[in-house]
Amino acid sequence: MTGGGASGVVVSLTTHGRRVRGVHRTIETIAAGVLRPDRLVLWLDPADHATPTGALRRLVDRGLEVHEAPAEWGPHKKYLPYCLAHAADGALLVTADDDVLYPRRWLQDLVDAHRADPTTVWAHRSRMMRLTADESALAPYQAWSYSRSSGPSFARVPIGMGGVAYPAVLQARLAEGGAGVPDLVRRTDDLWLHRHALRGGFPVGQVREVAADFPVQLGSQDSALFRTNLNGGNDHVVSRLYDPTDLELLREHARG
Template sequence: MSVIVSLTSTSTRMELLKYTLLSLMDQDYPAFRIYLSLSKEPYLIDSGVKVLPPWLNDMVSIGKLEVYWVKNTGPYRKLLPIINQVEDDDLLVTCDDDVIYGRGWLSSLIESATEYPKHVVCGRGRTVKKSIFSSRPQTYLHWPLAHGGATGFDIVPTGVGGVVYNKNLLDMDFINKKEFMDLAPRQDDLWFNKARELLNTPVHISEKAGSFLFPINAPGALFDNNAFSKKSSKRFRIISALQEKAQGLAGRLGLPICSNDVAYSNINRYVKKRGSQI
């Protein structure tokens, strides 16, 4: 059995990636490899990585990290196509490129995966919450974080905490279908989760891994409230409050109010339509 940590990144996030990779290379787990999938062609918000920065070449020269040039499928590159190339007993651990992972993160995930070999193990996940009036799920924004140690079929692993995959626990035919690029181009977690659901594989949240997560706050555009007068600012707050209440009600009723809701619905409709062909 080999342990492989796999992640991807984009042209504008290379500086964040540096710190994530440093934290991964400092893990206390004794033997593992890091696979970084990058692309030269643009896709979505990624303009493509044309040349590796010197610091990344230096990391590769150490020997633990390998860079793979793959077709640009956005966030899906953390699992595809690498999962098709690993052995049946390998553990493939995906993670995000904007998190500093404490030294015990990988060890805690592998410990849990060893204890729960028939589960997809993760460091963080959300529990699907049903609508108050029907069996439809509420908006993704209302799905609560599952507590450490939780186990179940209705938990959706999220990438930030790391997810441990064994290919035998996923519907490999489904996961490789190219429709994900149209149905859920940015929601890789939801697509991978459906591949788990189709084989009735439960999820286990590692009790310890969540304590080793330190997300990096990336700089972004700030909204300048000073551009508004007190009067217009007050009006803006009132309108925002009303919109928030309306969206909250719609979300509880199971109506889509965010892109994750749309992707989740798209995936479920696709599976239902294809049925046994999946």
């Protein structure tokens, strides 16, 4: 299931509640890739960790690591506990979503992009931030189109469901923030991670010019988190997350 230390890559993901029953399908697609990670780590809420499914127990026998993390970290469990404990290890951290069925070159393509430009955060799927007509603020989230370009940009927001590769230096920056997750972003990890990248000087690139649209497990996108973030929840976060200094930098990249 893992590559035995040859790739220098760790893949990390989280799940919770009823989605635990299907996460093994996603993990199997990652394990079937042409490039296998050195470590494949799943983070669970304490209640789910105490009662793993039979499918997860079988995957542990094949090399999957399953660890407990605070339930209140929500989607931030996919990266935060790893960064707090292992940012200094120097591995490339690739996050995955718990319901996506990844193609065989998914990890290889992210790693290839990272090796070509290791100072950029690489994603398979992203949105480009847009400004209001007078450029005084960021436009509503729904106006941020899925990207049709690949070049690194500070105005590109990586979308976690496609998979995102975070360099070790950015992992260290995330670890420096400590174990807390602000209430504002408790359900919105993509935007929080983008702001960290922005302030750390890491642009975001997309592996291909057209944003990837990988298949997902049936019914998984009906979750309350997915609906809330698309139906205006992200606008509340955006208006409070980015300060005037951030906006000045984004103006150079978000026009169009």
